[in-house]
Amino acid sequence: MINENYRQMLQGKSIIRQLSEYAAQRGSEIGYDQVFDYSLGNPSVPCPGEYTDALVRLLEEEDPMAVHGYSPSLGIESVRKAVADSLNRRFGMEYEAKHIFMASGAAGALAHGFRCVTRPGDEILVFAPYFPEYSPYINQTGAVMRVVPPDTDSFQIHFGALEEMINEKVMAVLVNTPNNPSGVAYSKETLCRLADFLERKQREYGHDIFLISDEPYREIVFEGADSPYVSKFYDNTISCYSFSKSLSLPGERIGYVAVNPRCKDADIIAAMCGQISRGIGHNCPPSSVQLAVAEVLDKTSDLSVYERNMNLLYDALTRLGFQVVKPGGTFYIFPRALEEDGAAFCMKAKKYDLILVPSDNFGVPGYFRMAYCIDTEKVQRSIPVLERFVREEYPGIGR
């Protein structure tokens, strides 16, 4: 018989996807350039030419049996080594190839990371606001996701709330910095304090607590932001990376797990990922994509558009009286809505063809997310519309 759990999930259509579909449909009516679609977190700049060149060269010059042949289940050895070397060079780490597992984007990396360090019934803490897909990602492992309420003044970690939420069933803590949806990067101070806290709790409970660090936005960091490499702070860290945003390759499903060499069982966690992959049908990212990415590890797309867009929106939002924490990276901003009900606020914005995502699904009510991975010209055109929306719908509330 059909598995009812998965059938039930069909009901829960993502609000982000619904809004994005609405935007596309509305665009077909009035012209897509008239729809200010801030719904989807999809890179708006092409991959670097070096990536295309590397892949074309592999296809045209290398043996097709090597380019398209089976990858070992942990990834191609030379690629794992190249990833380790790049991380060591950039962040002063001491990874070896054995600490790297090549994964199908951050989603694949997280699927493996969660399964390595939890058993069904164990708890994983996540911090609000959080990427809504964490919920199905974690639920399907059998572990239980629990949400730590936010510090809305800074969107750093609310340590008081964390202290209240933790208990001895917590085997992993998930962080995402720079953060989707807040755009905020965890500071050195936050990460030091988190490491101290987790070390204390490890001693108290007598078991390891792993920090799973979801880092798809690691390379999108803005001027002046304090966004250090998470794994430097806490030994039991498993970093989950994706090239989707840094190289604008979201459809190519390529990323990795990097296990801190000082992590408990560091020498076997990547190998365990290989065992996990047997049951979830992963069996490695494509060989050709692994080989091409390995040639551009230290490159990125031209990511400057995101910072330009952020500055335009941050200035406009603060000028209009929104309460908003300045993003340190990503291509998201997360202002407080102008009424209690974030969904009602976004519904009103829709009338102005401003497509904003209400915050309820991110674990914080009363806010909204704007994904500003769109053309700067459109951001500029959206600002007078935003202004008119605020003036007409919330007279006297905005400035």
Add this chain to the structure above:
Amino acid sequence: MINENYRQMLQGKSIIRQLSEYAAQRGSEIGYDQVFDYSLGNPSVPCPGEYTDALVRLLEEEDPMAVHGYSPSLGIESVRKAVADSLNRRFGMEYEAKHIFMASGAAGALAHGFRCVTRPGDEILVFAPYFPEYSPYINQTGAVMRVVPPDTDSFQIHFGALEEMINEKVMAVLVNTPNNPSGVAYSKETLCRLADFLERKQREYGHDIFLISDEPYREIVFEGADSPYVSKFYDNTISCYSFSKSLSLPGERIGYVAVNPRCKDADIIAAMCGQISRGIGHNCPPSSVQLAVAEVLDKTSDLSVYERNMNLLYDALTRLGFQVVKPGGTFYIFPRALEEDGAAFCMKAKKYDLILVPSDNFGVPGYFRMAYCIDTEKVQRSIPVLERFVREEYPGIGR
């Protein structure tokens, strides 16, 4: 804490991989051309030039944002449509795009198929001999794999054994034709009888029983073989396909699930795969690979080498007195060993640098598998060695 289940799995290293590693190491000592490595089922011919051309054209001429952008979670709509059309054209089916889910090879397709139609504790029947990876594939879903003993005269289905094994907890039956490791294709007669049997049992138990058809070797069928399309025979069929062997792209992780349009809940099973993929971190095969494959759906690599090799080996093995069923496809042959203990037989062969895989892991003792996806020239050179091995180790047994 580390998940002990996955840690335990690290002990169970695949015998096939061990033998393949031994062959590589032995090759580095005496020259790889002197090692007759029949261990690994890895295509020995390159992908068709049309595939490379299609991918290079996409990379050089199309918008990188489209080629590398997110794929919808069920696959790119035009690709799903093209797969449906190709199957309809070739097998007289009536698939629509909604019945197709693009998957990471057959492993990914199976991971989704199993989860769609079973719940933890349900039983899935597989037929010996079977691909050993089925065991971790199924175990990690929480379902229970049970093995139906073989009919060693034909390696078709042993219906008496099937009748004894089935019970009302069986929610799915897994077939693999043409078969790894036997090379045998299920005949029209076998598939008719299986369909009749399952329909009877569905009525008896009052619930659906799904047929999951693992078809990575569907395009490697030899002259005169009777190898019909499985889904034609039984409505509740979920076909799991991979391009790994037909296009020699095993490292590119591309395949699909095709749900028979007359299957129970046919309209939602592919959509359920999309929900399952959220928890196992799959999120689609790479967009560029989907798009390139869609342009060569009716092409294959030059697969003729496999039939040439099969004929050479089948003739030699029968001449030497082996009991062996003639393969109808794949690149495997599965003769009976010349002593009870297949592992002991293969150990002796190793002394002659003949790398054969004992059958125990395939669920049948006393046989061995040869993967003849190697150069024909090497197959030819291996035959006198095989002959010497039999003469010296089993005097009087072989002819």
